[in-house]
Amino acid sequence: MPHLIVLGSVWPEPKSSAAGTRMVQLLEEFQRSDWRITFASAALPSQHRLDLPARGIAEAAVELNADSFDRWLAEQAPDAVLFDRFMTEEQFGWRVERTCPSAVRLLDTEDLHSLRAARWARLKRRQSLAGSEAERQSVGPETAAPDELFQEMADSDLLQRELAAIYRCDLSLMISEFEMQLLTDTFEVPPSLLMYLPLWASSERNPLPFESREHFVSIGNFRHAPNWDAVLWLKHDLWPRIRAALPETELHLYGAYPPPKATALNNPRQGFRVLGWAEDAREVMGRARVCLAPLRFGAGIKGKLLDAMVCGTPSVTTSVGAEAMADQNHWPGVVADDADALLEAAVSLYQDKTRWQSAQIQSRTTLAQRFSPQRFEGALLDRLRTLQTTLVDHRRRNIVGTMLRHHQHRSTQYMSQWIEAKNRLAARDDSHNSP
Structure with missing residues (x-):
């Protein structure tokens, strides 16, 4: 052997x-x-x-x-x-x-x-x-x-x-x-x-439908700099505007090793919930209606977005997030680099059942074409x-x-x-x- x-x-x-x-x-x-x-x-x-x-x-x-x-x-x-x-x-x-x-x-x-590191330096x-x-x-x-x-x-x-x-x-x-x-x-x-x-990865056989889901989710290890940067963009810019358009919704942020500076951002009154460690990331991803992953820098492919596809959860991300994962024109959700476009995409996907269902179907297609274990x-x-x-x-x-x-x-x-x-x-x- x-x-x-x-x-x-x-x-x-x-x-x-x-x-x-x-x-x-x-x-x-x-x-x-x-x-x-x-x-x-x-x-x-x-x-x-x-x-x-x-x-x-x-x-x-x-x-x-x-x-x-x-x-x-x-x-x-x-x-x-x-x-x-x-x-x-x-x-x-x-x-x-x-x-x-x-x-x-x-x-x-x-x-x-x-x-x-190069993208982070340019962003800073x-x-x-x-x-x-x-x-x-x-x-x-x-x-x-x-x-x-x-x-x-x-x-x-x-x-x-x-x-x-x-x-x-x-x-x-x-x-x-x-x-x-x-x-x-x-x-x-x-x-x-x-x-x-x-x-x-392979898609789940029976992901929850549109009506059985609620709220937004964002997942990522807090020790990873791109994830923490995305949390800051959500907290200070994106989420307040999404919340203003959808005042009954919440954003649930999960991730391993949340530092005090992250837990200090928790604000239930604003619907900004820093929940920390998730025993089963796909379980919480599969309950959410939309995944938010506004990554401003990074590399590789993103496990959180792959999990979203597995769970049939439409996602809103940037070109950095979608890089090397799928054609942006056939993304299971929306890819945008402008804050206004990200806002529109998040609100529309959350409310528009037809658009949401189309994105869920695209998740299965993308997984089968690009990330199937058999491949x-x-x-x-x-x-x-x-x-x-x-x-x-x-x-x-x-x-x-x-x-x-x-x-x-x-x-x-x-x-x-x-x-x-x-x-x-x-x-x-x-x-x-x-x-």
């Missing part, structure tokens, strides 16, 4: 974020192909973490900057190693290459962090020109074209780190076709190093088997990756070994000084 080791930046939390859902889908894909899986992380156990052993997946707590990881990895002798985001590859990639050189190295990017610059907080929070979403994004991203340390990790790995999984095209066309990454593999079943393992048989030639052709592994891993290795030596000295001094 082949063995996969997943090196997680955090422990998977599928009920907290789309990233957690994504990781579970990857684990299940390997299990369906009879792989043995060990999930390892240096992160502390989290409140909402998934019970991996109950699913037949072994767990291992590993240390950063410690040779104990190398010994553990050698004992595991994996056939493949999956890095959860580029930061994990930076931390452990050189150790994996040194200890298990024949293991296929996979990178799950989740989304392009540098793209999200536009907001800085506003004369008041009200004006700042009414600034619309970031809609820069790829050539403008290139100018913002090209010199960033974050992009260079992400690209280096992609080149050092044998295959990187991408959830967004837009980001794949940005990498191949704008940054000239070889297509052979990338694979499109989004989240996947992607087995694709990753097929690609992995090909890699295993052509690995030497594949790596030889990736000359940039070879150079980066030679130089970057050496510097990362020396820094890690310096930290490890420093920690050993500190531990020895502590033992000598103890009574």
Whole structure:
């Protein structure tokens, strides 16, 4: 039985974020192909973490900057190693290459962090020109074209780190076709190093009808900056206007890890309800009449909008929210970047049964055409088997990756070994000084 080791930046939390859902889908894909899986992380156990052993997946707590990881990895002798985001590859990639050189190295990017950061920087610059907080929070979403994004991203340390990790790995999984095209066309990454593999989902068989639903819903992990920014746009600009048009409605905001600054916004009199953690996000999504996701920046594809489609809940979002998910002209709801257009869309969808039902039907169509599990079943393992048989030639052709592994891993290795030596000295001094 082949063995996969997943090196997680955090422990998977599928009920907290789309990233957690994504990781579970990857684990299940390997299990369906009879792989043995060990999930390892240096992160502390989290409140909402998934019970991996109950699913037949072994767990291992590993240390950063410690040779104990190398010994553990050698004992595991994996056939493949999956890095959860580029930061994990930076931390452990050189150790994996040194200890298990024949293991296929996979990178799950989740989304392009540098793209999200570039859009956020552009948004903040536009907001800085506003004369008041009200004006700042009414600034619309970031809609820069790829050539403008290139100018913002090209010199960033974050992009260079992400690209280096992609080149050092044998295959990187991408959830967004837009980001794949940005990498191949704008940054000239070889297509052979990338694979499109989004989240996947199927529609519920009997979603609640129009008459059985009420209120608006917005869902997103509060620790994720684009989600928090969307909450602020709703609170200070969009929701007051929607509420004025529909005074009996409420907006229910759900998400993991709400900070005090979020719960302080809770105002039942204004219909602005910050409700925090949802045990079952799809259950609360499926009761709402309309999903609001006014994202002003971000990257990847949005789990909340995929959940809305699954539940047959029409959504109102921006071009950033809809990116890489569906044609904006065939969105199951409305896509708009103007506050007035978002307001009109939210009110109309909430009141117009015919328009609402058409959007619900479009949800099923979009899921079937773009995110059906059958469309992607087995694709990753097929690609992995090909890699295993052509690995030497594949790596030889990736000359940039070879150079980066030679130089970057050496510097990362020396820094890690310096930290490890420093920690050993500190531990020895502590033992000598103890009574």
